[in-house]
Amino acid sequence: MQILVFGKAGQVATELQTRADVIALGRDQADLSDPMACAAAIHSRSPDVVINAAAYTAVDKAEEEEVLATVINGDAPGAMATACADLGIPFLHISTDYVFPGNGEAPWTPADPVAPLGAYGRSKLAGERAVVAAGGNTAILRTSWVFSAHGANFVKTMLRLSETRGAISVVNDQIGGPTPAGAIAEALLNMATAMTAGQGGGIYHFSGTLDTSWECFARETFTIAERKVEITGSPTSADPTPAKRPLNSRMDCRELETDF
Secondary structure, X not given: OOEEEEOOOOHHHHHHHHHOXXXXXXXXXXXXXXXXXXXXXXXXXXXXXXXXXXXXXXXXXXHOOHHHHHHHHHHHHHHHHHHHXXXXXXXXXXXXXXXXXXXXXXXXXXXXXXOOOOHHHHHHHHHXXXXXXXXXXXXXXXXXXXXXXXXXXXXXXXXXXXXXXXXXEEEOOOEEOOEEHHHHHHHHHHHHHHHHOOOOOEEEEOOXXXXXXXXXXXXXXXXXXXXXXXXXXXXXXXXOOOOXXXXXXXXXXXXXXXXX
C-alpha cells in the first residue's frame, strides 16, 4: 500500500514516517497555500491512500491571517479530497476540537453542532466541509492536545520553561485529553488499511484519556521528568489571548472504536 502524506516535519507526519514506508511531502514539494499544486501532487503519484497531516496551526496568528489559514486549512484539503475522489482512493484528514464552541462539560460527539470560537476553528471547519463536499471515501479525524518529542507542543514548552524557572502559572479551567502524536499516527494507519479494503469513513474523534487540565498535565510532566517546579493554577480569563481557547476539549471517541 502506497501512502502519500502531506506534511513532513510536523508531529503526526513525523510519527507516520517512523511507523510506515510513506511518501511524505514537505512545503517545498507541496505548499498548501497552493491547493491546485496539492491536487496535482496526488494525480502525479497515484498513491493508494492520502493522509493530510499538514495544517496552519498558529491559533493566535490566524486571527490576523484568516484568509491564509482558510486557504491552507480549508481550500487545500478540499482540493486533495477532490483529487482522491477522482482517483477512487481514500483520503484521511486531521481536524480539531476547535470546530466546537468549547462550552459545557460533556465530551463532544461527531454529531454535535459546530460553532468555532475563532479564525483557526473556522478555517478547520471550512476544511471539513470541503472534504465532505468532495465526495469519495473520506475520513476526518478530529483530535486535541497533541504532544510528542517533535515540533512545538505543551510538554516541550513546560520542560523548556522548567530549565530557567522555579515557578510557573498554568491554566486550570481548560479540560481535555492529552493525545500522543504517535497514537494518532497509529490510528490513521489502521484506518487507511481498512479504508483501502473498502471500509467507509466519516467524521471521528480521537483523543487521549483520562481528561485533565493543563495544570494537572504540567504537574504530571514535571513528576515524570523529575523537575522541581512550583505550579500555580490560574483561570483562562487571567491571561487573555488573541484567540479564545475552548474550556471543554473533551472528546467522545466511541464511534472510532466501533468502526475501526
